[in-house]
Amino acid sequence: AQSVTQPDIHITVSEGASLELRCNYSYGATPYLFWYVQSPGQGLQLLLKYFSGDTLVQGIKGFEAEFKRSQSSFNLRKPSVHWSDAAEYFCAVANTGTASKLTFGTGTRLQVTL
């Protein structure tokens, strides 16, 4: 069975600082990988996804993530954080195949200080 670990429950960064949110997955083959963001009181929105090809993927709002097979990681990065980035971030992994289900990590809450 697939699983996702987000080791950081809560991260605080200053506005303008760089950000890296960690995500490690467990799956036997090359998975489909996603990052979602949830702002307070809102639903989840897709930031970016990796299916195959270039291991550095670009997403919305200036986010990017890098798939590293050797480390089973898919860390999310942003070079300069804005106060509006404060939210909860979820990494997710999906197995391949018709009945593909998406398994989420426990989330990382990002706080941005001004």
Place this chain on the structure above:
Amino acid sequence: DVKVTQSSRYLVKRTGEKVFLECVQDMDHENMFWYRQDPGLGLRLIYFSYDVKMKEKGDIPEGYSVSREKKERFSLILESASTNQTSMYLCASRWGVPGELFFGEGSRLTVL
């Protein structure tokens, strides 16, 4: 834009009641999902459906059932609600593998 609509944003029910949570999507998506979200636990998959009348158990199906009679509608049923089912329930849909999930705004259920 894809729209996933959950019929109730907030519900309060009593222990033992039968509860229906309805979800409708308007984009002819093949796959639909029900998750529950709890603080510190992230999103946990209850059930999903990859086609009409097809369903698969997720990671925490106990105490829940689902129904998908029409492609656009996926219902989550709590046969006999219990206090430990107090949670935020999120519905999502997807066109197919390996597409992204589109989420509804959630239904916050409180069981007293």
